[in-house]
Amino acid sequence: MVDYRVFVDSQLCKGCGICVEVCPRGVLELSRLSPRTGYMNPELVGKCIGCRLCMWFCPDFAIVVEGV
């Protein structure tokens, strides 16, 4: 079984929280403050199944999901 990593671009993320809410596993959390933008960024806090919903629905091209 593949493991997935979730990369967040802290320059692009606007902290809208969509990724967190669409994640079917609830494994994202809006908990990291970006000092540059002042927005809260998501972090992976559990096991990602690589569905990429967060990536599709992130309106700011800020999330990339990749298998490792």
Add this chain to the structure above:
Amino acid sequence: MVDYRVFVDSQLCKGCGICVEVCPRGVLELSRLSPRTGYMNPELVGKCIGCRLCMWFCPDFAIVVEGV
């Protein structure tokens, strides 16, 4: 049975011939030249049944049909 008379206003008639062509009895003829307008006006040449098609379809309010 009523008799019908067909009145033509020679100031208004433009000689388009619609009345002649829509008359179901074919009793109108475009045969009278109006000296004022230069247009040919219709004349009743047979027995009118008072259907008033000529009156409705005359686009120039030039025909009136009346029972006598």
Add this chain to the structure above:
Amino acid sequence: MARRMLLSGNEAIVYGALDAGCRFYAGYPITPSSEIMHLMAKEMPRVGGVFIQAEDELAAINMVIGASWGGLKSMTATSGPGLSLMQEGIGYAVMTETPLVIVDVMRTGPATGQATKPAQGDLMQARWGRHGDQYLVVLAAQDPQEAYDLVIEAFNIAEELRTPVILLIDEFIGHGREVVVVGKDVVIKNRRLPPPSGEWMPFDSEDPRQASPMPLLGKGYYVLVTGSTHNEYGYRDVHSFETHYRLVKRIKEKIIGNLDKMPKPIVLGKPDDAETAIVCFGSVCRSAREAFYKLRERGFRMVFVRLRTLWPLDYDHLSRILDNVEAVIVPELSLGQLIHDVREAVDTSTRVIGVNKVGGGLPIYPSEIIKVVKEACRK
């Protein structure tokens, strides 16, 4: 009853219009005029008037025309792009002698330009934006208080002369908030209606400076309103020279012959004594006046002219004021439009110097005008 309020120019326009009796508003949103629409949307239904958001500006101006013939004092507000789209309708209002008010909150153009930034680049368009020989009234306010005052004037002139009136403000005024005294005892002019019977002409008048009474629809006058050339009763006459010439001359005369009915220019300083003049309109006048006072303190012999009526323009009056000066400074938030008028009013030997600045939401500062005046006087 007079009340002091803290209002943006856009808000002041709404209260002024309602105080003037405006009961119909149709518009289409556009920055920086939208707040007029927003407040109208809220207030108009409350006074039982009609507010409608049109599908575009073409619809807006034509709805206003319809409502004005329906008998309501009517207006719209927009900004440059919308004004461009309204041109044909405005020309129709001129030709049919339809009273209405258009507020143009000027932004930085051309085209989409800088939508949130002020400018004064619609002056010429307000006068000349339509085809054909058409004359209407163009006013300009310098601040929210004057926006309130002049929108009332605009309705009065519109109704009295049966003409569209364009009131120009700019984004500074529209969005700037200041203390405005509203509800003063203003004179409100209402529409003159025709006699219930007897001979009268809806589209002519003996005195070309007077508009004929405006018939109300639905009262059996059997009004014929048309944008084609028409005779005194409204019948189309698209062949005769006489009918056309009489009509357009009269409409022109109704506007340019009524200079005395229009808001007067504000003149500070002594024309006879002045070496230099500043001529300006709109928000720019505020910096310009400060510059004028400062310069005068420093001994410059100056006259300051603030135009509030931009069309019809009293060229003769301006000529007389500027007769003795050597240089005229014309500060404008544009590349220069009023400057053409000033040149028209003075001799070719008079130096006419534009202070032109536009874009980025920057005003012309008093210091910039002072600098130009000093340079002009050095020569």
Add this chain to the structure above:
Amino acid sequence: MARRMLLSGNEAIVYGALDAGCRFYAGYPITPSSEIMHLMAKEMPRVGGVFIQAEDELAAINMVIGASWGGLKSMTATSGPGLSLMQEGIGYAVMTETPLVIVDVMRTGPATGQATKPAQGDLMQARWGRHGDQYLVVLAAQDPQEAYDLVIEAFNIAEELRTPVILLIDEFIGHGREVVVVGKDVVIKNRRLPPPSGEWMPFDSEDPRQASPMPLLGKGYYVLVTGSTHNEYGYRDVHSFETHYRLVKRIKEKIIGNLDKMPKPIVLGKPDDAETAIVCFGSVCRSAREAFYKLRERGFRMVFVRLRTLWPLDYDHLSRILDNVEAVIVPELSLGQLIHDVREAVDTSTRVIGVNKVGGGLPIYPSEIIKVVKEACRK
């Protein structure tokens, strides 16, 4: 190869445009310009170009803009009401530096006016009809031959300066038929394209009098065209003063700085020696010239100026010509628009007298001009 043809001005426009390389026409019918459309409808498909009847004038001008960016020399034709509707689009073409040609066959306005009758009342609108600071080129022809010649010029200027050009004719010229020499060896200027690679700016140029090359779509330039204020690469910048001011100043300079590229005025008679001048444009020039010759024969000291470029206007040149005259006669088929320019170019002591006549399809006759000149000289 030169050919003599008997053509109306409207027909001459079509042949001129096709000779200039026009391959896209979008329009909406309107009297008295429709024959341009009719002949285009017939001829354009035959040369493989595109003709489309738009749903309205807004669509027409915007289709022309799109096709111009697509790479085709493009045009439309209309009359006053249509020109009013095109204003916003024209301003967009100015701002985006889109080459295109608009022919306005002027009729008697305002509004619907007298649709089949000639006039010259769209002059000011052609210059100033849009919001914001915008400058473009306005030419005027006096007869079908010149309509043919100037429409070619219009395309050349449009392409060279990347600007909309408005060519004014009137119903007399549009419907009047005369002998026209077509297919003379005319210089045709084609669009300057950018280098296939390397640094270049689609929306700026070192020399403000030069337009930058115009990129072709679909070639990997990734062009950004916008009517908002934009930097040299097309990126929107709706906040900075510098970007806006540089852009609009450059666009203005590109027009007013290129007076030498525009069709020159025709001057008859000796300015130094003249007491009276006639200044005119368009079809009126023909009566005016006859009046000029007749008056000169009778010993009047006169100069005759026929303007072919109405915007940019060479005020200085006009000033110099009119420097010595005591009176200037300005015949116009309108209530007076060019007269403002003349007043701007002369001193307030110079008498500027309009001969204004409009409506009913009547021209200004030579006798009418002669009468005014005589009266002016009597004083």
Add this chain to the structure above:
Amino acid sequence: MASIAFLGRGGQGIVFAATITAETLFNLGYYVAQLQSYGAEVRGGSVLAHIVYDNKTIENPFIEQYDLAIVLHEAGLKRWIKHLEKSKTIIVDKDLVKTRMDNMVTAPIIENVAREKLSGSENIVAVGIAMQLLLGREAIAVAKSILEKRSSPEKNIKALELGTTIALNLGINMA
């Protein structure tokens, strides 16, 4: 420089008459300027069309009188009365024009048109009259060749010839 005017009511083909005349003159080698004034509707209303021709470029086509004017209907007359008063020769239809002036000559145009069953071609009759009076047979021949390329050539050519005949019967000498 010479000039011809056709006047009448919308629908009588006045502009077409002027067009054919202008083309005829053009083919004869003249410089030509043709101008017309008509209503929005083309239908009804008065129409005037005039042609100025010369051996050199036409400086100014805006003239105030005509060498020859042909008037086919009273409707066309009043608007241009001043021009007509100053004109040299005016041919008017004897039936459809009521006005009379010193420089007018009446001609039985409509009457003949009706008799010859050429209704609708009175305009071409007028062309025939004008060409015959001003330029004679050569012009008629050219006009004919032009009409041949247009619709209803036969009827029109008959009308043209009718015009020639009427012209000759008028007994005027324009040269």
Add this chain to the structure above:
Amino acid sequence: MASIAFLGRGGQGIVFAATITAETLFNLGYYVAQLQSYGAEVRGGSVLAHIVYDNKTIENPFIEQYDLAIVLHEAGLKRWIKHLEKSKTIIVDKDLVKTRMDNMVTAPIIENVAREKLSGSENIVAVGIAMQLLLGREAIAVAKSILEKRSSPEKNIKALELGTTIALNLGINMA
């Protein structure tokens, strides 16, 4: 005549801060002029709003320097640098503004806002600072009564008071 400017990034509520300030001054009996400059989007971009107030009519609100400027974000700064250079006192957020000038005083605005869970109300904190520095408690009381009639009064009044505290801690005397 005195003036206050608020600068920041779109979304920080700069215009609202100016609005509340202007209303406060108005209620205190001053003549007030409030002007702002922002982008089409309101979102992002820099925003500047300033208020001029006086005991008499404001002749000219177009000023080139401020008595007090409060800068909440670096983004707002560059466009107005010339104005700021000429201004008397500038309070800048110690974290979000990097630029330093002689007339600047840093304040821990955002830091405190975050700590007090008042995010989104940094604008009202700025109002508190400005009012406290320029006019003292009376102005704060008026501002409070204004905020009470707007949405989220509690949060905003807390923010206003935070502003007062920050102002007092700055140890500047503007009078």
Add this chain to the structure above:
Amino acid sequence: MSMPIHPSRRYLREETLPTAFCPGCYNGIVMNALFQAFKEMGVEDLRDYVFVSGIGCSSWIPSPYIKADSIHTLHGRAIPVATGVKLSRPELNVVVIAGDGDLASIGGNHLLHAARRNMDLVVVMINNLVYGMTRGQLAPTTPRGMKTITTPYGNPENPFDVARLLGYTEANYVARWCVCNYIQLKNSFKEVFTRIKRGFRFIEVYAPCITYVVRREKKSPGEKLKELMRRCIPLKKYYSLLDNERGDKIPIGVYKAEDKPGFLENYRAYIRKAMEG
């Protein structure tokens, strides 16, 4: 016996007759039907009616011929002007009469949005298949392949079936009649003034331009009328046919007839809300 007065003349401005329409132009027939409707409705005079038109031959019907208040607007702008009139004077019957070019080409946006709003107007569109006034150019209603002066090689565009499309909007009433359907047309007029008195009511009248359509087909106005009578079929029947069976048939009838509240009633309720709260 002197000439009796034509019943239409009560509603006409005497001094404007004869009309400037071409001989045979069907516009006059539409007028007869409209006036007969008024007569049958017992309307004495038209002082409660305001007619609004655009620019085009058909727009001349009210201006200057109908003896009523009328506003002859700019090309394409009849509907917004009519909207302004209606909203300012709800008690008046506001009727738009204009051409297919005016209403459906340059004025298409207003048509669409007035229908969406179910604006309280009666709109009569004379579809003569071309731009009559400007001499016969392509209209959005011109059939495929038809030659006009701007489509000299045969119209390559799809025609706009206006009534059918409006049938899918919020309009209360949509019908199409041919000018040859005199009785139905007259009854339809009565319907929109008596039975369905609110909301957007649209009647398309198919009435080919005599000069630029019928004459070019080398037909007389009367012949064409008789041809049209043959071609009209009820729209139910028409739409049940396959495309290739439809031939030259013209679907006529009522696309839609509802009596929902129009814009005005909704706006009145809106005002009440504003005044209350």
Add this chain to the structure above:
Amino acid sequence: MSMPIHPSRRYLREETLPTAFCPGCYNGIVMNALFQAFKEMGVEDLRDYVFVSGIGCSSWIPSPYIKADSIHTLHGRAIPVATGVKLSRPELNVVVIAGDGDLASIGGNHLLHAARRNMDLVVVMINNLVYGMTRGQLAPTTPRGMKTITTPYGNPENPFDVARLLGYTEANYVARWCVCNYIQLKNSFKEVFTRIKRGFRFIEVYAPCITYVVRREKKSPGEKLKELMRRCIPLKKYYSLLDNERGDKIPIGVYKAEDKPGFLENYRAYIRKAMEG
């Protein structure tokens, strides 16, 4: 491990990011779907594509974000400009992306006539239910009763169901998706660039404005997305329901998919006729 490159970025102008859209604005999701379609189509870069937009938030998608030729036109005029581009350069794919206000209010006439002509364009309309750019005014798509800044007492107008109406025109392809239907939306984009490559192809994307609709409902962008997922139902099903059963459901799906020749092919045939005769 450094941040991998987001697949959308190949089609974006790097220097323009982050976008100026509000946090959570759904416009970015539409962009992802479009770009993923391009990627799956094997489109390396967008040099054969020209994007044309109007004025409005959604019109910023191509200008400046998409790395392609783009023309940012006036408010409402994207379609005529796009038409000019397409007719002058038939070999290019011309795609309009604009808002509901831009395309269906001020630009409604062009939309209608482009659909009638079956003009060879792809048009993507972002329906965010309001005018976003100008701060949340009424749009023609705003639901009845919704409060906006210009309808403070609740919208009294009927909303315009754009896709449904266009389904009755000559357009080749008409579909509506909600922004939550990511896969269908992406596939729909592929469809109009690969399977149906001609004629007028219209995709409405239902994507409520975060700032002026969603936030006013006191919802987060993510919550709203999930709500929308619940509300979307296939249009067949939707239209089989009675009015009162429809509730807050949003009909999604393809209204129409045909492959008739578009305007361009018809015009080419027209040119051939002109050249021959």
